[in-house]
Amino acid sequence: AKNCGKNNAKLYSSSLTMQIMSHVKLEVGLRKALQNNELYLLYQPQLDVRSLEIVGVEALVRWRHPERGIISPTEFIPLAEETGLIVPIGEWVLRTACNQARAWQRALHRSVRMAVNLSAKQFKDENLSQIVLSALDETGLDPKLLELELTEGTLMDDAKATLATLEQLRGIGVYLSIDDFGTGYSSMNYLKRFDVRALKIDRSFICGLPQDSENAAITRAIIAMAHGLKMAVVAEGVETDEQLVLLEEYGCDLVQGYFLGHPSSADTITQMLGQLKAT
Ligand code: C2E
Ligand code: CA
Ligand code: CA
Ligand code: CA
Numbered sequence: 568a569k570n571c572g573k574n575n576a577k578l579y580s581s582s583l584t585m586q587i588m589s590h591v592k593l594e595v596g597l598r599k600a601l602q603n604n605e606l607y608l609l610y611q612p613q614l615d616v617r618s619l620e621i622v623g624v625e626a627l628v629r630w631r632h633p634e635r636g637i638i639s640p641t642e643f644i645p646l647a648e649e650t651g652l653i654v655p656i657g658e659w660v661l662r663t664a665c666n667q668a669r670a671w672q673r674a675l676h677r678s679v680r681m682a683v684n685l686s687a688k689q690f691k692d693e694n695l696s697q698i699v700l701s702a703l704d705e706t707g708l709d710p711k712l713l714e715l716e717l718t719e720g721t722l723m724d725d726a727k728a729t730l731a732t733l734e735q736l737r738g739i740g741v742y743l744s745i746d747d748f749g750t751g752y753s754s755m756n757y758l759k760r761f762d763v764r765a766l767k768i769d770r771s772f773i774c775g776l777p778q779d780s781e782n783a784a785i786t787r788a789i790i791a792m793a794h795g796l797k798m799a800v801v802a803e804g805v806e807t808d809e810q811l812v813l814l815e816e817y818g819c820d821l822v823q824g825y826f827l828g829h830p831s832s833a834d835t836i837t838q839m840l841g842q843l844k845a846t
Contacts, residue, residue, distance in 0.1 A: 605631050609830035613823045616815045623680030626664040627830045648688050657689040658698050665706040682714040687721040696735040710740035719751025766793045770804020777813045
């Protein structure tokens with residue numbers, strides 16, 4: 568299928584100097600984005616494939632740039648990682664997301680798991696567990712309701728340090744999952760050693776289902792493997808009714824994608840959660 572798994576990153580035809588200048592300008596802007604309240608979160612629902620009930624949401628950051636309008640995280644997260652700004656930005660994301668999950672729990676008497684993306688640099692930060700603990704502490708969110716999404720690349724980096732960090736996070740009691748599963752340098756070995764609770768099948772495998780028989784085989788195999796390891800499976804990028812039906816047939820646990828809900832404001836999610844409760 569066309570466009571599978573590709574981000575629609577814009578290609579600028581400007582000269583190299585122009586590109587460097589705009590890069591520097593963006594960096595200067597990003598430094599101020601936090602204090603100027605230009606970052607905000609959207610939340611994309613994750614649904615149980617059978618009941619179609621919302622069981623969680625994934626927090627996705629956006630930047631409302633004063634001149635350029637809304638900038639996608641695919642553009643500024645790499646810059647934030649390069650400059651180290653991902654650490655304070657990630658801390659803000661974590662606290663804001665925990666706060667929102669706690670607010671839903673209070674207002675709707677429902678537990679909504681909050682998934683937060685963690686970049687490799689954040690994972691390597693020696694203060695990570697302290698940052699996670701204080702976000703939970705300050706918001707009063709139950710650690711079980713916080714999911715941290717890690718990528719294969721993050722986990723592969725340095726086995727010893729990774730294990731120590733994962734131990735700390737496990738001690739806190741947060742829920743760990745592997746994002747974009749199947750696209751990185753996968754090693755089945757770490758699935759055995761690390762206490763990861765869920766795999767998120769990358770949308771490049773879901774894209775093209777049900778026609779693409781190779782993607783179908785990979786998706787089924789990932790689900791079988793995960794279940795064998797007592798892990799849950801989330802399918803990302805579910806865009807059609809047919810994909811949903813197939814994933815249910817395959818025994819996938821959770822689904823996320825445009826067919827089920829776009830990344831949305833907290834208010835919109837509140838309405839969706841409220842409606843489900845009423846019916
Ligand atoms: P991701 O973690 O894999 O997040 C899923 C991305 O797929 C999101 O893009 C989401 O809007 C998009 N998506 C969801 N459903 C569909 C669908 O059905 N079809 C298609 N084509 N796309 C779908 P978004 O929000 O632009 O985020 C892009 C990436 O930026 C994320 O990929 C994640 O790697 C990163 N990111 C976003 N927020 C944060 C954050 O707070 N911290 C960190 N470290 N990274 C973040
Ligand atoms: Ca993610
Ligand atoms: Ca993903
Ligand atoms: Ca990603």
